[in-house]
Amino acid sequence: MTTTSRRAIVLGVGGLALALVPPIAAALNQPFYVDLFRRMMIFAIAAVSLDLILGYGGMVSFGHAAYLGIGAYAVGIPAFHGVDNGFVQWGLAILASGLAALVIGAISIRTSGVYFIMITLAFAQMLYYLGIGLETYGGDNGMRLTRRSLFGPVDLTNPAVFYYVVLAILLLFLVAGGRVVDSRFGMVIRAARSNEPRARAIGFSPFRYKLAAFVIAGSMGGLAGALLANQTEYLTPDFMHWTRSGEIMFMVILGGMGTLFGPVVGAIVLLLLEDVLSALTAHWQIVLGPILITVVLFARRGLYGLLAGAPTRDG
Amino acid sequence: MNAALVLEQTLNGLQYGVMLFLMAAGLTLVFGIMNLVNLAHGSLYMVGAYLATAFARWSGSFVLGAVLALPATLLVGVAVEVIALRTLYERDHLDQVLATFGLILFFNELIAILWGRAAIYTSVPPFLGGHVRVLPGVPYPTYRAAIIVVGVAVAILLWALVTRTRLGMLIRAGASNRTMVSALGVNIRLLYTLVFGLGAALAGLAGLMAGPIYSVQPGMGEEILIQVFVVIVIGGIGSIRGAVVGAVVVGMVDTLGRAFLKPFLSTVVSAPAADKAGPALASMLIYLLMAAVLFFRPEGLFPARGRS
Numbered sequence: 001m002t003t004t005s006r007r008a009i010v011l012g013v014g015g016l017a018l019a020l021v022p023p024i025a026a027a028l029n030q031p032f033y034v035d036l037f038r039r040m041m042i043f044a045i046a047a048v049s050l051d052l053i054l055g056y057g058g059m060v061s062f063g064h065a066a067y068l069g070i071g072a073y074a075v076g077i078p079a080f081h082g083v084d085n086g087f088v089q090w091g092l093a094i095l096a097s098g099l100a101a102l103v104i105g106a107i108s109i110r111t112s113g114v115y116f117i118m119i120t121l122a123f124a125q126m127l128y129y130l131g132i133g134l135e136t137y138g139g140d141n142g143m144r145l146t147r148r149s150l151f152g153p154v155d156l157t158n159p160a161v162f163y164y165v166v167l168a169i170l171l172l173f174l175v176a177g178g179r180v181v182d183s184r185f186g187m188v189i190r191a192a193r194s195n196e197p198r199a200r201a202i203g204f205s206p207f208r209y210k211l212a213a214f215v216i217a218g219s220m221g222g223l224a225g226a227l228l229a230n231q232t233e234y235l236t237p238d239f240m241h242w243t244r245s246g247e248i249m250f251m252v253i254l255g256g257m258g259t260l261f262g263p264v265v266g267a268i269v270l271l272l273l274e275d276v277l278s279a280l281t282a283h284w285q286i287v288l289g290p291i292l293i294t295v296v297l298f299a300r301r302g303l304y305g306l307l308a309g310a311p312t313r314d315g
Numbered sequence: 316m317n318a319a320l321v322l323e324q325t326l327n328g329l330q331y332g333v334m335l336f337l338m339a340a341g342l343t344l345v346f347g348i349m350n351l352v353n354l355a356h357g358s359l360y361m362v363g364a365y366l367a368t369a370f371a372r373w374s375g376s377f378v379l380g381a382v383l384a385l386p387a388t389l390l391v392g393v394a395v396e397v398i399a400l401r402t403l404y405e406r407d408h409l410d411q412v413l414a415t416f417g418l419i420l421f422f423n424e425l426i427a428i429l430w431g432r433a434a435i436y437t438s439v440p441p442f443l444g445g446h447v448r449v450l451p452g453v454p455y456p457t458y459r460a461a462i463i464v465v466g467v468a469v470a471i472l473l474w475a476l477v478t479r480t481r482l483g484m485l486i487r488a489g490a491s492n493r494t495m496v497s498a499l500g501v502n503i504r505l506l507y508t509l510v511f512g513l514g515a516a517l518a519g520l521a522g523l524m525a526g527p528i529y530s531v532q533p534g535m536g537e538e539i540l541i542q543v544f545v546v547i548v549i550g551g552i553g554s555i556r557g558a559v560v561g562a563v564v565v566g567m568v569d570t571l572g573r574a575f576l577k578p579f580l581s582t583v584v585s586a587p588a589a590d591k592a593g594p595a596l597a598s599m600l601i602y603l604l605m606a607a608v609l610f611f612r613p614e615g616l617f618p619a620r621g622r623s
Contacts, residue, residue, distance in 0.1 A: 054409075060408060060409045060412065062412065107606050107609055107610060108609075110609070110610075110613050111609065111613045113408060114346065114352050114408050114552060115548060115552065115609075115613070117352065117408060117412060118544040118545075118547065118548050119548060119605070119609065121541060121544060122541060122544055122545050122548070122602050122605055123602060123606075125541045125602065126599045126602035126603075129595065129598040129599055130595055130599060132595070132598070133591075133592075133594055133595020133596075133598065133599075134595070135591055136591070242537065242541065243420075243537075246413075246416045249412075249413065249416075250413060250416070253409075253413055283424050283427065283428050284424075285420040285421070285423065285424040286420075286421055286424035286425060286428065288417075288420055289417040289418060289419070289420035289421030289422075289424065290417065290421060291417075292413060292414070292416065292417030292420065293399060293414045293417040293418065293421075296406075296410050296413045296414045296417070297402060297403075297410075297414065300410075
């Protein structure tokens with residue numbers, strides 16, 4: 001089976017399964033699940049965007065939550081000043097986070113390895129402190145979003161409508177992501193990951209490609225942040241906390257890095273796990289920590305890698 | 316703004332720099348020798364602070380608490396190395412980051428179970444409670460002065476250990492070529508464990524000294540850890556000398572920025588604007604500094620030799 005047809009099958013079956021969540025939840029009278037799965041898909045978008053640079057590009061960015069935060073503030077700040085238009089807010093989220101990624105990427109991609117990890121982490125932390133410093137917008141405590149983004153007739157206050165908007169964005173990103181990864185651009189990114197000197201020797205300048213990928217991933221993360229602010233209806237600097245970056249990173253690894261659908265699986269499984277564990281004990285992180293270590297040590301290829309079986313890195 | 320205040324804040328900056336150095340030294344040694352990125356280094360700082368507090372309460376003596384907490388943190392460090400980190404040396408940095416991130420979650424929650432989530436406070440021991448006169452008319456808290464003295468002493472001891480002893484020779488050799496060192500019959504595993512334990516003890520020392528002046532709570536390690544990363548990136552990874560310079564620079568910039576940026580800004584822009592922008596800008600200052608250093612010297616100010 002070719003990669004493309006397998007992708008189409010996974011996308012179709014997975015998309016259909018996710019599309020059935022609202023009617024099933026309504027039938028069972030459990031609206032909570034619409035909320036939970038929407039949250040999962042929003043984090044899946046963030047994880048897919050991180051995987052683009054982490055899995056395919058080999059750039060271990062430990063500051064991805066920063067874009068989530070920028071996207072959330074891009075919704076919250078206009079809303080605070082009375083601008084509720086969704087196109088303005090979400091557009092701003094994409095632009096602002098892309099711009100931040102451009103600056104952060106331009107500085108950090110010049111370095112590599114452990115420097116890269118520490119620098120992306122430090123920049124995210126800087127933005128976190130900037131968020132705390134925004135006294136007008138709630139500072140440390142953040143602020144409530146008085147109303148969700150307005151998109152004319154598409155009413156996001158309806159849980160199911162919002163759910164399908166998020167699902168559509170996720171599917172769109174997965175299709176587009178698949179195209180990008182297979183394109184000439186994606187090939188250069190992957191070449192730079194596996195052997196940068198060689199990529200340079202055949203005449204590519206990996207820096208520009210890596211930076212472009214970094215910016216794309218940042219903008220996608222920003223849109224996920226705009227969705228998250230609408231989901232929770234409040235926003236705080238905690239969206240940018242470094243543990244959030246670690247969580248998104250773990251979703252990618254748990255699902256299978258360098259695979260298109262792995263991050264989606266990772267996001268769903270991690271949030272389910274958190275949900276189950278936190279229902280059992282308030283100290284669920286003491287269980288999650290060792291699980292994380294175990295996955296890193298023993299299940300390197302991630303859940304999707306285990307499911308997909310074949311040792312392909314681009315399924 | 317007067318000269319006494321500037322001097323006091325400069326000393327505060329030095330004192331914070333000393334804490335950062337104690338953390339950075341362990342982290343940079345572990346990275347330089349084992350090639351391990353250890354995010355959980357901040358957890359050892361936290362463990363040191365909690366153990367010192369607990370021992371001090373139990374024994375009723377700050378000194379006894381400190382003396383007991385130091386080897387205890389070292390033991391915790393050795394246990395972490397043997398149980399979890401040993402298998403990570405051969406893995407790539409991504410695996411190390413994630414696994415040690417898992418360790419942080421574990422330690423923060425363990426501490427929260429044992430001592431609760433609320434911050435606990437300890438008081439400065441009576442014999443270090445007063446003030447010393449640095450200059451005529453400029454008093455400075457004895458406790459903070461003591462931290463500076465201890466830190467400088469540890470830095471000198473560490474320098475002597477690395478450059479003047481057999482263990483230090485092995486540490487330097489391990490950093491430049493570990494295969495050759497083990498081929499020459501050195502038990503490299505034991506050396507790794509020793510170095511990790513040393514780093515843990517240094518982090519524990521920083522933690523136990525931090526107790527009386529900062530709040531002791533779960534997650535305290537990560538706040539300082541990220542600043543320590545900035546120190547290491549500025550100084551150059553794997554270099555003790557870089558850690559010293561980076562720590563002092565970051566400690567100074569952060570402390571002086573928090574103290575003087577707002578009054579300085581209010582001379583340039585309006586007072587309310589300075590009130591708003593000052594604190595935010597002050598907490599971002601070290602990251603901007605890091606970006607500037609990286610822009611001109613991507614390897615840091617003192618790149619370690621033998622590492623490209």
